Amino acid sequence: MKKQELRIVVLGLSLSSSWGNGHATTYRALLRSLSERGHQVLFLERDVPWYAAHRDLVDPGNCLRYYEDLADLESHEKDVRKADAVIIGSYVPEGIAVADWVFRTARGTVVFYDIDTPVTLSELARGTCTYLSPAQVRRYDLYLSFTGGPTLNVLKTRWGAAAPRALYCSVDPDLYKPTPTKKRWHLGYLGTYSRDRQPAVERFVIEPARRAPSLKFVVAGAQYPSTIAWPANAEWIEHIPPSRHAKFYSSLRWALNLTRADMRKAGYSPSVRLFEAGACGTPMISDDWPGLETFFVPGRDIIVANSVEDFLTTLELPKSLRDRIGQNGRERVLRLHTSERRAAELEDMLMSRRAKPKEPDLNRMGGKQYERLNVS
Numbered sequence: 001m002k003k004q005e006l007r008i009v010v011l012g013l014s015l016s017s018s019w020g021n022g023h024a025t026t027y028r029a030l031l032r033s034l035s036e037r038g039h040q041v042l043f044l045e046r047d048v049p050w051y052a053a054h055r056d057l058v059d060p061g062n063c064l065r066y067y068e069d070l071a072d073l074e075s076h077e078k079d080v081r082k083a084d085a086v087i088i089g090s091y092v093p094e095g096i097a098v099a100d101w102v103f104r105t106a107r108g109t110v111v112f113y114d115i116d117t118p119v120t121l122s123e124l125a126r127g128t129c130t131y132l133s134p135a136q137v138r139r140y141d142l143y144l145s146f147t148g149g150p151t152l153n154v155l156k157t158r159w160g161a162a163a164p165r166a167l168y169c170s171v172d173p174d175l176y177k178p179t180p181t182k183k184r185w186h187l188g189y190l191g192t193y194s195r196d197r198q199p200a201v202e203r204f205v206i207e208p209a210r211r212a213p214s215l216k217f218v219v220a221g222a223q224y225p226s227t228i229a230w231p232a233n234a235e236w237i238e239h240i241p242p243s244r245h246a247k248f249y250s251s252l253r254w255a256l257n258l259t260r261a262d263m264r265k266a267g268y269s270p271s272v273r274l275f276e277a278g279a280c281g282t283p284m285i286s287d288d289w290p291g292l293e294t295f296f297v298p299g300r301d302i303i304v305a306n307s308v309e310d311f312l313t314t315l316e317l318p319k320s321l322r323d324r325i326g327q328n329g330r331e332r333v334l335r336l337h338t339s340e341r342r343a344a345e346l347e348d349m350l351m352s353r354r355a356k357p358k359e360p361d362l363n364r365m366g367g368k369q370y371e372r373l374n375v376s
Contacts, residue, residue, distance in 0.1 A: 006039045006350055009079055011098060012089035012113070015043045015064050018242050019054035020192050020222040022169075022272050023089065023115055025242050029172040029339035030346070031063060037343055042079055046093045056241040070097055080105045085350045087111040087144075090120055095131025103139060109353045112140040113167065117147035118262035118269060121154065137161050141353055144346070149268030149291050165349060168295075169272035170342040173334055175242070176279035179250040186215040186315055187285070188252040190240065190273055193223040196261040200287055204256060207308050208315070209234040215315060220248065249280035253322065254315060257286040267291040270337075274302075278333035283326040285314055295337070301329040 010027065018024040031041045045051075047066035057064070067073045080086055086106045088099055090113070102110055112132065114120050123129035124137075137143065138160040145152060148166030155164035189205055191197070201219065209217045209231040219230075220237040230236055240248050249255055255277035263269035267290025274295070277284050284302045286292065296302040303325065305311040 004351070004354075006034075006084045006347070006354075007042075007082060007108075008034060008039055008085045008087065008350075009042045009044065009076075009083040010087045010089065010113075011044045011092055011102070012087075013045075013091045013115075014051045015045055016055040016057045016060065016066075017051035018056055019051065019239055021091075022192070023091070024057070025245075025276075026115060026169050026272055027089075028057070028242070029170055029175075030342055032172060033339040033343035034346070035063070036340075037347060039347070042083075044073065044076055044079075048093065054239070056243070058243065070094060070101065073098065073101065077105055081107055084108040084354060085111055087113050089113045090116045090131055092131050096133050096136065099132070099136050099139075103136075109141045109350060110139075111142040111144060111350075112137075113144045115146050115169070117145045117151055117155075118266040119260070121151070121159070121266075122262050124159065134159060142349060144349075147263065147266050147269040149266070151266050151268065163353075166268075167342060167346060167349075168270055168337070169275060170337050170339040171272065171275040171279045171333060172339045173279050176246050176249070176276045178281040178330075179246045181247050181250045183253050184216065184251045185218045185235075185253065187254045187256055188218040188220065188248065189256040189258065190220045190245070190248065190276075191258060191271075192221045193225070194260055197258055200258040203308060204258065204285075204287070204305065204311055205234060206231060208311055211308070212312055212315070218252075245276060246280050249277045249282045252277075252282050255282045255284050257284055259287055259289050264289040268294065270295050275333050275337045278302075278329040278337075281326045281330040283322050284329055285311065296329060296332055301325065301332045 012027050013021060013023040015024055015027050031043060034041050041063050043064045045064060045066050047068055080102060085108050086102050088102060092098055120129060120132060124134055143155055143161040143164045144167040145164060146169060152164045152166060155161040205217055205219055213233055215233060217234040220240045222239050224236060257271055257274050259271060274284060285305050286302055288304045288306060298304045303314050305314060
């Protein structure tokens with residue numbers, strides 16, 4: 001029996017540009033797989049100058065539309081009202097106001113997709129979150145989180161999320177795969193600059209480069225300050241578009257994964273870069289964090305580095321062992337972490353919500369509808 005087609009509208013940070021954010025590749029992989037599974041998908045993106053100047057989506061087809069501001073977003077009211085599911089992502093500009101409008105407009109399942117859960121929860125606790133309010137956490141039908149483990153219980157017990165679920169990042173194996181190319185660097189790191197992650201870059205890229213001048217290192221990512229003193233054997237590339245990611249990963253002997261402080265503390269927060277490098281068959285070195293072993297087997301699929309000394313020892317492992325770790329990591333990713341698998345997981349969650357009669361949410365309704373509900 002063929003599964004029923006869903007109409008899905010996503011309001012996310014960006015689909016068009018991967019410059020300075022990892023959201024774009026996540027959305028692209030997920031939406032492509034949802035479409036291939038027979039669902040109608042539409043992505044609504046705020047048209048902002050920063051992303052407009054750095055768009056790298058090759059062929060958006062008909063799934064992407066831009067809106068200028070909140071007033072212009074209302075021109076998409078029909079799409080939102082008719083959707084079986086409306087998904088709002090983290091870091092959407094004016095996300096609180098966007099969500100309030102969606103709550104008033106949507107008739108299907110309303111979902112929050114948090115690609116930055118530990119950061120979101122920290123900002124909620126400080127009262128500084130600009131894209132989600134504490135009251136809205138309770139109003140979403142589903143709260144999908146990039147972070148699993150104990151954080152899901154925190155979402156439910158402290159913040160009142162009705163249905164917190166993990167929906168981890170994933171990779172499109174058609175785009176990320178081993179690519180024949182010369183090994184140019186002993187170690188490479190792909191990631192946008194982050195102040196809280198920079199100490200790890202200093203520890204696991206810059207310091208090893210200083211200690212091992214015969215090895216070559218590379219960091220690729222936007223927004224790194226010009227004041228960083230890169231060693232002569234450590235190259236910085238400002239941006240590599242997703243279309244060249246597979247070639248970049250395949251040019252590395254080792255790919256480095258570094259985790260933001262909030263996500264490392266929460267654990268169970270795999271970076272999309274882990275799955276991308278793994279799908280390319282590139283052996284990976286990662287910092288340590290709780291739950292890492294639920295995604296990869298340390299020592300078999302990935303190497304965990306706890307010190308610069310361990311790190312430098314790993315870089316000198318023989319090619320045969322390096323290749324074996326890369327192959328094991330690739331097999332793990334293709335089995336458990338593809339966009340097809342994530343799309344199937346999301347489909348099941350949305351179908352399950354759709355199958356249950358939905359009780360009216362009085363918070364979403366206008367006065368006249370409220371009065372009709374209470375007629376005796």
